[in-house]
Amino acid sequence: MNDAATPARYDFAAAEPRWQEAWTAQRCFSVPDVPAGDRPKYYVLEMFPYPSGKIHMGHVRNYTLGDVVARYKRARGHQVLHPMGWDAFGLPAENAARERGVHPAQWTYANIAAMRAELQRMGLSLEWDREFATCDPSYYGHQQKLFLDFLKAGLAERKESWVNWDPVDHTVLANEQVIDGRGWRSGAVVEKKKLSQWFLSITKFAPELLSALDGLERWPERVKLMQANWIGRSEGARVRFALETPAGGIPEVEVFTTRPDTLFGMSFLAVAAEHPLAAAAAANNPQIARFITEVRSLGTSEAAIEQAEKRGIDTGLRVRHPFTGETFPVWIANFVLMEYGTGAIFGCPSGDQRDLEFARKYALPVPPVILPPGADPASFQIGDTAYTEDGTLFNSGFLDGLGTAEGKRAAIDALEKQGAGTGVVNWRLRDWGVSRQRYWGCPIPVIHCEACGVVPVPDEQLPVTLPEDVDFSKSGNPLDHHPTWKHVGCPSCGKPARRETDTFDTFVDSSWYFARFTAPKAGTPLVAEAANGWLPVDQYIGGIEHAILHLLYSRFFTRALSGMGKMQAPEPFAGLFTQGMVQHASYRAKDGRWLAPDEVDVAADGSATDKATGLPVTVSRNDKMSKSKRNTIDPGAIIDQFGADTARWFILSDNPPDRDMEWTTAGVTGASRFSQRLWRLVHNALPTLPAPEVLPAADAARDLRRATHRTIAAVTEALETFAFNVAVARIHEFANVLEAHQGADAAARREALEAAARLISPMMPHLAEELWSMLRPGAPLVATLPWLESDAEIAKADSVTLAVQVLGKLRATIEVPVGADEATIFATAEAEENVQRALAGRPIRKRIHVPGRIVNFVA
RNA sequence: GCGGGUGUGGCGGAAUGGUAGACGCGACGGACUCAAAAUCCGUUUCUGGCAACAGAGUGUCGGUUCGAGUCCGACCACCCGCACCA
Numbered sequence: 004m005n006d007a008a009t010p011a012r013y014d015f016a017a018a019e020p021r022w023q024e025a026w027t028a029q030r031c032f033s034v035p036d037v038p039a040g041d042r043p044k045y046y047v048l049e050m051f052p053y054p055s056g057k058i059h060m061g062h063v064r065n066y067t068l069g070d071v072v073a074r075y076k077r078a079r080g081h082q083v084l085h086p087m088g089w090d091a092f093g094l095p096a097e098n099a100a101r102e103r104g105v106h107p108a109q110w111t112y113a114n115i116a117a118m119r120a121e122l123q124r125m126g127l128s129l130e131w132d133r134e135f136a137t138c139d140p141s142y143y144g145h146q147q148k149l150f151l152d153f154l155k156a157g158l159a160e161r162k163e164s165w166v167n168w169d170p171v172d173h174t175v176l177a178n179e180q181v182i183d184g185r186g187w188r189s190g191a192v193v194e195k196k197k198l199s200q201w202f203l204s205i206t207k208f209a210p211e212l213l214s215a216l217d218g219l220e221r222w223p224e225r226v227k228l229m230q231a232n233w234i235g236r237s238e239g240a241r242v243r244f245a246l247e248t249p250a251g252g253i254p255e256v257e258v259f260t261t262r263p264d265t266l267f268g269m270s271f272l273a274v275a276a277e278h279p280l281a282a283a284a285a286a287n288n289p290q291i292a293r294f295i296t297e298v299r300s301l302g303t304s305e306a307a308i309e310q311a312e313k314r315g316i317d318t319g320l321r322v323r324h325p326f327t328g329e330t331f332p333v334w335i336a337n338f339v340l341m342e343y344g345t346g347a348i349f350g351c352p353s354g355d356q357r358d359l360e361f362a363r364k365y366a367l368p369v370p371p372v373i374l375p376p377g378a379d380p381a382s383f384q385i386g387d388t389a390y391t392e393d394g395t396l397f398n399s400g401f402l403d404g405l406g407t408a409e410g411k412r413a414a415i416d417a418l419e420k421q422g423a424g425t426g427v428v429n430w431r432l433r434d435w436g437v438s439r440q441r442y443w444g445c446p447i448p449v450i451h452c453e454a455c456g457v458v459p460v461p462d463e464q465l466p467v468t469l470p471e472d473v474d475f476s477k478s479g480n481p482l483d484h485h486p487t488w489k490h491v492g493c494p495s496c497g498k499p500a501r502r503e504t505d506t507f508d509t510f511v512d513s514s515w516y517f518a519r520f521t522a523p524k525a526g527t528p529l530v531a532e533a534a535n536g537w538l539p540v541d542q543y544i545g546g547i548e549h550a551i552l553h554l555l556y557s558r559f560f561t562r563a564l565s566g567m568g569k570m571q572a573p574e575p576f577a578g579l580f581t582q583g584m585v586q587h588a589s590y591r592a593k594d595g596r597w598l599a600p601d602e603v604d605v606a607a608d609g610s611a612t613d614k615a616t617g618l619p620v621t622v623s624r625n626d627k628m629s630k631s632k633r634n635t636i637d638p639g640a641i642i643d644q645f646g647a648d649t650a651r652w653f654i655l656s657d658n659p660p661d662r663d664m665e666w667t668t669a670g671v672t673g674a675s676r677f678s679q680r681l682w683r684l685v686h687n688a689l690p691t692l693p694a695p696e697v698l699p700a701a702d703a704a705r706d707l708r709r710a711t712h713r714t715i716a717a718v719t720e721a722l723e724t725f726a727f728n729v730a731v732a733r734i735h736e737f738a739n740v741l742e743a744h745q746g747a748d749a750a751a752r753r754e755a756l757e758a759a760a761r762l763i764s765p766m767m768p769h770l771a772e773e774l775w776s777m778l779r780p781g782a783p784l785v786a787t788l789p790w791l792e793s794d795a796e797i798a799k800a801d802s803v804t805l806a807v808q809v810l811g812k813l814r815a816t817i818e819v820p821v822g823a824d825e826a827t828i829f830a831t832a833e834a835e836e837n838v839q840r841a842l843a844g845r846p847i848r849k850r851i852h853v854p855g856r857i858v859n860f861v862a
Numbered sequence: 863g864c865g866g867g868u869g870u871g872g873c874g875g876a877a878u879g880g881u882a883g884a885c886g887c888g889a890c891g892g893a894c895u896c897a898a899a900a901u902c903c904g905u906u907u908c909u910g911g912c913a914a915c916a917g918a919g920u921g922u923c924g925g926u927u928c929g930a931g932u933c934c935g936a937c938c939a940c941c942c943g944c945a946c947c948a
Contacts, residue, residue: 012900050948052948053947053948055948090948093947093948094946094947094948095947095948166946167946175946176946177946177947178944178945178946178947179946179947179948180946180947225866225867226866228865228866229865229866229943232864232865232866233865233943233944233945303945303946304944304945304946305863305864305944305945306863306864306943306944308863309863309864309944310863310864311863313863338863342945356863357863432945433945435945436945436946438946439946440946441946508946509946509947509948510945510946510948513948546948547866547867547942547943548942548943548948549948550866550942550943551865551943551944551945552943552944552945553948584941584942656874656885656886657874657875657886657887658874658875659875662868662874662875663868663941663942664874665873665874667873667874667887669873669886669887669888670874670886670887672887673886673887673888674886676900676901677886679900679901680901683901726876728874728875728876728885728886729875729876729884729885731885731886732875732876732884732885732886733884733885734885735884735885735886736884736885739885742902804881805881806880806881807881808880808881808928808929810928810929811880811927811928811929812929813881815881816881837914837915840915848928849928850928851880851928851929853880856880856881857880857881857929858880859880859928859929860928861928861929
């Protein structure tokens, strides 16, 4: 290897740690808790990781994207806050405890140490001094304080709600732990069970959370749309239907509808299985009781409920129509959601597809009430498809002849007049249930006292820390079985009382961490000057899977905390970027085993064989990297083999960052080759370059200098717009130009090579420092330098190529001087032989000229 | 089921309504080498043609326009989210 004939190569393994140390030693990435001086602030944040133990390519992509932004903004003169921490509570630690007997805390902190080391090798411009984990008592203790403030402000309350219950393990299951309606561990059929739980009153902010979306100009439209749909504002009416004979003391059923205009199309009324009326009907009817039990085994997830086959049972009860006095049957239906509206609907099969399917299945009538424009009222029939669009009302008594909008108004007026209903705005958004029956989470700091009720833990007793001696061998919540932990004296009356054993949803932890990062060591949860100085986060980056919940909860917390005067920030994240997933081909043997990428040989045509057996394997593309499919690539191994810069460069070059990318070995080796090529360009040029002070002569190497300044402009624009793959492409092109100009004016070449070194710095920061130190020994680090400016005068072109079309088809291209007059351009274009042939002697009827772009002749 | 997104060569992708396929990967041909690796040069959307050139072409069908990958309408396929995974 050290043979004199071997060409010199860039030794990334030596260089990368060296530059990382230099950045740390010079504290290049440190900023004060309160932004100071006249440099504008810029807060770059990537969604902090769950410490699973190893970083995966999704993390590498996420943090590379953030680091490009952080380094670029720093070069543009901002003081950049760029912290990192750990979303450290959650189920996997408890699973590890159950499966391997390792304590969640020990497991988690070991994972954090391992992942921190891996992240540090990536050369990210992070300020590690601000690091914390949400499982640190110094973090979650402050969270408990915030919860007590929520309680005082009336933003937290106890309510009952339904959970997935495993009757064998005696434990609450997450939706992901419910597989085909059964508990993942026990295999028992899951039931819905009602528990009293803590809720945060996010619905109080629903109107604001919705209207403020408009102001989030640097959020993807689709994320805003998803949030708007999630919040789900809908205008409609609540309508009360009196029961013909009250059941279980219930005299009437209230439904919510967005279509009061279709009330005359009613054919039945349906309630959710959890509705009180359902329980009343089941009281002395075992068949109904059995049906309710069956529906309860569907689980609590909306997807499971709505995807299930539509089923129902007639309760035998009947309700009276407020307008006609007619009576209709009351059904219990599995597609009616207790959580939405009032948990009851009136069924109008002609105007709602779900109602129609239900009516057809149970042979209920389908009276049509909305006439599509142009349809004949005498012959109009509903087949397999409900008519859900606007139209003209008919068969609808006093509403006949009205349009949809007027019909709604008239129906609501009539309902209000006779006291049978009111026009209302309904929200899909529900209050946020934050209670979890788990050990590895932040304890909810309240005490239940027989005499005093719910008593907040006094401030001076915070934090309420988790006990360390816990037993995971029993099913259920370990905090609940702990022999002593929950037994405490009531802070109010002193009598024996019981500590709350539920812990917070981990989404609570991540709803304010971005604010804590501004003053991570403070003795109070937040320091207003720090939070106000840095927030909102200027650029937040993470996966699209968080588009709704995490972002919405953070927006809610930001408003709540601002409302309580803890800080003043209208929104947590001014700019949001959602990255795509990292995928990899997966390989499956004939016998069904999944094979890891290093267990197969991939041929040139893409087919693959099992290295061990030589048998062909099935290759599938575009699979999300996952342990189960064994198609993960370990970032650590990639960095060992190719270096952090290569991994970063490939990830940026592959495709636009908001799309899913495919990790390929070929792509990595290509990126590696390019880093060596750049290094070689500088290495080979060094002996021929003049001193840095020598400026290129005015007209020396114009092509090269034009390319240099055009590249600066193009890369700058690409970085500004998150088009990192385009930035990479422009630098590739520039390298091609550099190679073609190795004999050009030496000062121009120095200018070009120095530009190359600095333009790659957000993306390949180590190589940038290496090249810069070669070109300018002893000069300050690239990490401390301002961004390059393009000189428009040098970048300007002398001539321009115009496409010439005849009837919109390309027939020739012409080269004209910049600023040539239109007549000359048309004459030149017309004179082209190919243009003449295409015109075939026909007169030109119209001449179109788009300066700098195109000439089109219409003949 | 509801909501959201994506679709361009062999592959990843580029393209303010204006030359479709920049740039990279792969492949093929060549140079260097005893040989290989590394590196460099060239070709590479498809069809026809020696070529000049012509025709077709951005998931499908239709529309607007001098001109559509881009705008509009309908459809198809795939992916993601759905409140206790993080």
